Amino acid sequence: MSRRPLLLIVLLLCALAAGNVLAQDDLRVLRLGYTEEPDMLVDYTSNTLLGWSMFRLHSQPQWGTTQQQEIVPLLIDEAPSYDNGGIVITDEGTQVIKFTIADWAVWSDGTPITAADFVLPYEIANDGVSQVLAFRMLGGLAGSVAQGETEKDVVVTFDAPNPDWQYAAIVPLPNHILREGYEADLANGIGFELNSWVRQPTVSNGPFVFAEWVTGSYLRFVKNQNYWKDVWFDEVVLNFYSDVSVLEQLMVAGELDMTRYILPASRAAELVAANDFLDVRTSFGGVRLELEYNQGPNGHPALKDQRVRHAMSMGIDRQFMVDEIYNGIAEVANTWWAGTPWYNPDALMLPFDPAGAVELLREAGxxxxxxxxxxxxxxVDGVEDGLPLEITATTYADIQHYQDSLLYVQDVLADIGIKMNITLHTIAEIHGSFTNNSPLATGQYDAYLVAWVPGVATVATFGPYYCTDIPSEANPFGLNGPQICNERVDELWTSLSVSLDQAEREAAADEIQVLMAEDLYTQYLVNILYAATYNKRLVWEASDVSDFTPWLNIADWHYEE
Known part of the structure; x- marks a missing residue:
């Protein structure tokens, strides 16, 4: 027997033992499997998908949205609208949104939720010390959050009309628990990201409450006894495995109920075909692989030349990636909006042409x-003759198909004379802050194979390429690690969030796609389907493309009788 199968058996036995401890017979335990571990459980200070997702497992905003972009009240009885006076555009050009927290909306410790709980995260986001991602609060738009006439009334004001106001959901924080400690820390120059609460939120308003986190092993939530509706499961346990093969074997053994987005849709389909008690659901939430080229001072000088970037694109066969890495269950991408109603087919898509790539590199010197x-x-101007075209690259250590994709890119770039050296980092490390020496934020590599999750609900997604959003000590959570900068793109991207003219917004998205495809500071490769692989006994519903509530219906999840 080889050492690897033996290791997998040992890991599997250990995982089964741990699972038996956690999934006690007298409890209904929902068992989820991941190869990635969240960096924290409160996403105002997290830039990872799992951190964002976990926040919404234990806490909810005032309302959620369905996959049809319909509002679902969660902590309110009635959603605001222009008809009921809950939304008003003032003579000064501001947009005011008012909502009233329901009397039955309480924290898990029984304390009523009030406006102060919505004001607190706004204050944290604007205190000048805490490292909060700008787009996590009001979508990054200028505005304010305040108490209305009573402690149950919340007033959100945007400095300009927001065409996508329905996505202005705010996940409250328990003011009665956090306020005193937060203000004491702030007085000493300590930001909220260092508060133990972001990893141990022991009070919440969602269907489940944080209970226990054993780093590297599992994360456990228990039923919120004060939640406003019945919850079927007693616990939710997220188990973490360093080897995706162990996760797959546990799914096949029936020891896990679900894994989401870790397995590509193609691999999930293979497991389902071989095990009739498993199934898979796929959806597209805007996730696409992109190869970002470092334009900062640490980036290889060759990457500053558009001809080199175009040659690299011509050296990569994206259709091969779709067919061979993702077994056809994916699609070629060449823009941020590929696969959405706002895709511009006029955006440049360079052909796979290795010979042409070599000639273009020669032209560039x-x-x-x-x-x-x-x-x-x-x-080459400014470059010493003889400098090799040898670049460094990184991608996610905790998701296998990203590694497979980067290894493919490494192979085909070698065919056109570009050597790529790969180092892996976890998702939490790559998308960490400048302060924490994140590889992306500090520009440690020449190329980054990453994926953003912009959603597909609206054309006005967040933008990770703003010239003003380059990470630094003053802006530690800036998204623009590769230091891409096109001021016209910035201008157009801003208009997506403030223009009330849908045709104008779509025209802006069209122009952005043309400009970025020409610049090619980032190379979009493949649209990835979001795959949830699950045991058929689990009856569940999710809103995967919703911007705010992926666990919108988890209170109703249950085992088939």
Missing amino acids: WYDEDGDGVAEAHG
Whole structure:
């Protein structure tokens, strides 16, 4: 027996033992499996998908949205609208949104939820010390959150009309628990991201409450006894496995109920075909692989040349990636909006042409003269002759198909004379802050194979490429780690969130796609389907494309009778 199968058996036995401890016979336990561990459980200070997702497992905003973009009241009885006076555009051009917290809406400790709980996260986001991601509060738009006439009334004001106001959901924080400690920390220059609450939120308003986190092993939530509706499961346990093969074997053994987005849709389909008690659901939430090229001072000088970036694109066969890495269950992408109603087919899509790529590199002054297979600089302005076209790259250590994709890119770039050295980091590390020495935020690599999750609910998604959003000590959570900058793109992207003219917004998205496809500071590769692999005994519903509530209906999840 080889060492690897033996190791997998040992890991599997250990995982089964742990699962038996957690899934006690007298409890209904929903068992989820991941190869990724969240960085924290309150996403105002987290830039990871799992951190964002976990926040909404234990706490909910005032309302959620369905996959049809319909509002679902969660902590309120009635959603605001222009008809009921809950939404008003003032003579000064501001937009005011008012809502009233329901009397039955309480925290898990029984304390009523009030306006102060909505004001607190707004204050944290604007205190000048806490490292809060701008787009986590009011979508990054200028505005304010305040108490209305009573402690149950909340008033959200946008400095300009927000065409997508329905996505202005705010997940409250328990003011009665956090206020005193937060203000004491703030007085000492300590931001909210260092508060133990972000990893141990022991009071919540959702169907489940944090109970226990054993780092590297599992994360456990228990039923909120004060939730406003019945909850079928007694506990939710997220189990973490460093080897995706162990996760797959536990799914096959019936020891896990679900894994979401870790397995690509193609692999999930294979498991389902071989095990009739498993099933898979797929959806597209705007997730696409992109290869971002470092334009900052640490980036390889060759990547500053558009011809080199175009040559790299011509050296990558995206259709091969779809067919071979994702077994056809994916699609080629070339823009941020590929696969959505706002895709612009006029955006440049360079063909797979390795020979043409080599010629373009030669035109740019990069070709292999010494016969070692790696192109060197020859007469490139500002670059010493003989500098090899050798770049560094990273992707996620905790999701296998990203690694497979980057290994493919490494192979095909070698065919055109570009050597790529790969180092892996976890999702939490890559998408961490400048302060925490994140590889992306601090520009440690020449190329980053990453994925953002913009959603598909509206054309006005967040934008990770603003010139003003380059990470620094003053802006530690800036999203623009590769330091991409096109001021026209910034102008157009801003208009997406403030224009009330849908045609104008779509025209802006069209132009952005044309400009970015020409610049090619980032190379979009493949649209990835969001796959949930699950045991058929689990009856469940989710809102995967919703911007705010992926666990909208988890209180109703149950085992089939």
